[in-house]
Amino acid sequence: MNLCGLLKSKPKPRIAQSPPANYLDLKTKPYYIVASVEVGNTTTKSILTATDMNAGRTYIVNKTVKMTRDVRAPKAGEEIFAHTINGTALTRESVAELVRDTLVESHERARLDIRTDLHFVVRSTGVVAELDSPDQVGAFIQALAQGCLMAGVPPRLMTPAMSIHNIIDKFRNYTLIDKVIFMGAVASCFPPQGSTGVEVVANEMEGELATAGIKEGSRWTDVDFRNPCLSMDFGTTLDGRVTSEELPYAHTIGNLLGLAGAIPDAVVQGTGLVDRMTGATLDIFDPKMKPELGRDATEFADQIDEIVKIEKVPMSRTKYGLVPVNPKAAEQNSVVLIGCDAGVNGSDLGKLSEIGADLYKSKGLKTLFGTLDIACARMARRLVEVGVEEGIVTKNTAIGVTGRAGISGNKPSLILEEIEKLKLFDQPEMNVVFVDDGLARGAAVMARCMNSMGTPKNPLGGLRGSKCILRTRMEYEACKGSAPVPQAARPDKDTQAYFVGGHNRS
Structure with missing residues (x-):
C-alpha cells in the first residue's frame, strides 16, 4: 500500500x-x-x-x-x-x-x-x-x-479616447496612448480575425470580457493566467475563449457557448421550490449550507451527465444551446466552437426538471446542491477535454473559471479534482484559477485597453511567465504601419525610459 x-x-x-x-x-x-x-x-x-x-x-x-x-x-x-x-x-x-x-x-x-x-x-x-x-x-x-x-x-x-488630449488630466501620466494604439486586442488577445467575433458566436463579447476579467482577477492569486489560456464563464449561458501562444497578441482559437447555469436552474425548477418557468438556483442557494456529496449525489449527477451534451459544434447548426452561431465563419477564422446543450437547443431541459423533482423529493436539499456541484464540475472537465481532443488546449494552457455555476458552493474544489483527472498538469492548482465577477473585471480591463492604460510593471498581456510586451507591441505596430505619430517621431532611446519607470513616469 x-x-x-x-x-x-x-x-x-x-x-x-x-x-x-x-x-x-x-x-x-x-x-x-x-x-x-x-x-x-x-x-x-x-x-x-x-x-x-x-x-x-x-x-x-x-x-x-x-x-x-x-x-x-x-x-x-x-x-x-x-x-x-x-x-x-x-x-x-x-x-x-x-x-x-x-x-x-x-x-x-x-x-x-x-x-x-x-x-x-x-x-x-x-x-x-x-x-x-x-x-x-x-x-x-x-x-x-x-x-x-x-x-x-x-x-x-x-x-475610447482618440488621443491623449481626450484622457482626463489625472490619468495622463498612466496612459501610453502616444506609444501604442488600441488595435482591438483586449488583454493582448484578438477576437476571431476579420470580424468583431459576434459574427462567429453571438456571445463572443462576453467571452472576451470574461477572459480579460479572469486575467485581472488572477493577480490576487499566485496563478499566472495569461496566454495561452482557456476561460469558462458559467452564467445562465456559457461563454469563454481559448487563446493561442503568440506575441505580442494572441488569437482566439476557440469559443465556448451554449447552456451553463440554465442546466442546474432546470433541475431546481422541478423541485417546486421556485417558479417552473423563471425560477433559478439563485432563488434558493444558501452559501452556509454544506452540500451532501455522497453516493446518492453522484448517482443523480450521472443522470444529469447523460442528458448534458458537450462537443465540437456541428457545421449544420445555426444555434447551439440556444445561442446563435456560425460554424462556417468559425472555420474560416480557424476557431473551434465547443458547445454545451441539453438535447437540441435545450429540448431536454424538461428531463432535468424531472430529475430535480425526484431528487428533492427523495433526498432533500443538501443532496440536491451536492448533485449540482458534481454535475457542474463534470461539465467543466468535459469542456476542457474537448479542447484537448481538438488540439487547442495543452499543458501550457492556463484554465480560468467564473460565473455562478462555476464558482459557487463546492464547485471550485470539485472542478480542480476533475481537471486533475486529465493529467494535463503536474500542479493543477497552479494552472487553474477561480474569479468572482469576471465580466465586471473584464469591463475594467477593456476600458483601460481602449485608452492604452496598461501597467508595464504588472502586465496582463503577453505569455505566462513572461515580461511586459510594450516594446514588442510598439515594434509590431510600427511594422504594421499603425504606430501613433508621436511614437514614429520619438527616438528609441526615449522609449527605454518607459521600461525603467513603468507607468509611474513623470
Whole structure:
C-alpha cells in the first residue's frame, strides 16, 4: 500500500477575491472607475470597479443586482425584440429603463456621481437565445447604451479616447496612448480575425470580457493566467475563449457557448421550490449550507451527465444551446466552437426538471446542491477535454473559471479534482484559477485597453511567465504601419525610459 498516496492532501483551489475599495481613496487617489452594465438571462447587474493605476489591481466598489425577470412588461406599441432563455419578453424601452434604474442605484449606493466620478462604461448581454443570427446582438447593445444615456452617462464615457488630449488630466501620466494604439486586442488577445467575433458566436463579447476579467482577477492569486489560456464563464449561458501562444497578441482559437447555469436552474425548477418557468438556483442557494456529496449525489449527477451534451459544434447548426452561431465563419477564422446543450437547443431541459423533482423529493436539499456541484464540475472537465481532443488546449494552457455555476458552493474544489483527472498538469492548482465577477473585471480591463492604460510593471498581456510586451507591441505596430505619430517621431532611446519607470513616469 502506498501510504504517501493516501496521505497526499487535495490541491487547494485558487479563488481570487479582492478586498473592498476605500471610499476616501476613490476620491483622492488615481483610481480608474468603470461601470460594467450587463443584462443577462437571469440577472441584470451594474458593477462598479476601481483600478489602482499604480498597482494595476481592481477592486469591486459596488454590485447592484436585479432579476431580469422583474423587468416591466412591454407597453402598447413597443416591439418585443428579445426574450430571455426562460421566456421573459424584452423591448428596447424596457431594457433601457432597467439599465437606467440599475446604474443609478449602484452609484447612489456607492456615493458616487455618474457625471463626475465615473470614467468609463462597458455594456454587455447574454440574452441572445431568441436572436436569429449572431450579429443581431448589436441592437441589444444599442438598447443598453440608451439606458446609460438616460442614467446621465456622458457619451464620451462609452467610446475610447482618440488621443491623449481626450484622457482626463489625472490619468495622463498612466496612459501610453502616444506609444501604442488600441488595435482591438483586449488583454493582448484578438477576437476571431476579420470580424468583431459576434459574427462567429453571438456571445463572443462576453467571452472576451470574461477572459480579460479572469486575467485581472488572477493577480490576487499566485496563478499566472495569461496566454495561452482557456476561460469558462458559467452564467445562465456559457461563454469563454481559448487563446493561442503568440506575441505580442494572441488569437482566439476557440469559443465556448451554449447552456451553463440554465442546466442546474432546470433541475431546481422541478423541485417546486421556485417558479417552473423563471425560477433559478439563485432563488434558493444558501452559501452556509454544506452540500451532501455522497453516493446518492453522484448517482443523480450521472443522470444529469447523460442528458448534458458537450462537443465540437456541428457545421449544420445555426444555434447551439440556444445561442446563435456560425460554424462556417468559425472555420474560416480557424476557431473551434465547443458547445454545451441539453438535447437540441435545450429540448431536454424538461428531463432535468424531472430529475430535480425526484431528487428533492427523495433526498432533500443538501443532496440536491451536492448533485449540482458534481454535475457542474463534470461539465467543466468535459469542456476542457474537448479542447484537448481538438488540439487547442495543452499543458501550457492556463484554465480560468467564473460565473455562478462555476464558482459557487463546492464547485471550485470539485472542478480542480476533475481537471486533475486529465493529467494535463503536474500542479493543477497552479494552472487553474477561480474569479468572482469576471465580466465586471473584464469591463475594467477593456476600458483601460481602449485608452492604452496598461501597467508595464504588472502586465496582463503577453505569455505566462513572461515580461511586459510594450516594446514588442510598439515594434509590431510600427511594422504594421499603425504606430501613433508621436511614437514614429520619438527616438528609441526615449522609449527605454518607459521600461525603467513603468507607468509611474513623470
